[in-house]
Amino acid sequence: MPMPAGEIESLIREGIPDARVEIIDLAGDGDHYEARVVAESFRGQPRVKQHQRVYQALGGRMGNELHALKLSTAVPE
Amino acid sequence: MTDVSTRIDEIVKKSDIVLFMKGTALFPQCGFSSRAVAILDHLGVAFETVDVLQDPEIRNGIKDYSDWPTIPQLYVKGEFVGGSDIMMEMFEAGELQQLLTEKQVAKA
Numbered sequence: 001m002p003m004p005a006g007e008i009e010s011l012i013r014e015g016i017p018d019a020r021v022e023i024i025d026l027a028g029d030g031d032h033y034e035a036r037v038v039a040e041s042f043r044g045q046p047r048v049k050q051h052q053r054v055y056q057a058l059g060g061r062m063g064n065e066l067h068a069l070k071l072s073t074a075v076p077e
Numbered sequence: 078m079t080d081v082s083t084r085i086d087e088i089v090k091k092s093d094i095v096l097f098m099k100g101t102a103l104f105p106q107c108g109f110s111s112r113a114v115a116i117l118d119h120l121g122v123a124f125e126t127v128d129v130l131q132d133p134e135i136r137n138g139i140k141d142y143s144d145w146p147t148i149p150q151l152y153v154k155g156e157f158v159g160g161s162d163i164m165m166e167m168f169e170a171g172e173l174q175q176l177l178t179e180k181q182v183a184k185a
Binding site for chain 2: 047048051052055060062063068070071072
């Protein structure tokens with residue numbers, strides 16, 4: 001079940017208010033995305049925790065409606 | 078602990094490196110799993126794989142066990158490390174190699 005890029009972006013922003021989010025539709029099929037999430041509040045958190053926060057923001061859609069999301073997280077330079 | 082998390086606990090503690098994946102190391106059934114296998118192969122370490130497609134109980138249970146929604150999942154010495162994106166980021170930064178050295182995981 002495809003999911004529009006804008007919806008992914010707004011869910012992440014809602015869950016992580018200080019996040020800058022960039023979504024790339026990798027295959028043009030609305031089903032394979034890459035998300036780059038940069039947030040000051042990631043600072044000091046291990047990568048696993050940063051990714052878990054993004055998955056939490058997506059509220060259970062990851063692995064269900066959202067099949068393939070390549071995720072990278074970072075703190076602002 | 079539920080039965081399935083006890084099972085998972087035993088699996089991840091039995092081997093130094095365990096990869097829960099879709100398919101097998103020789104025949105991965107998903108691009109993300111395939112990438113995870115390629116990274117471990119490249120590092121030249123011995124690892125066990127668990128094919129979650131053959132075991133629906135593990136496939137669901139592993140997500141609660143690690144609070145992580147996707148497969149593959151890498152465990153080193155019983156500890157959850159991450160999925161394929163984290164493995165790739167860590168590998169590129171040299172952190173995965175460092176983790177294996179710190180945890181004293183021998184080369185195959």
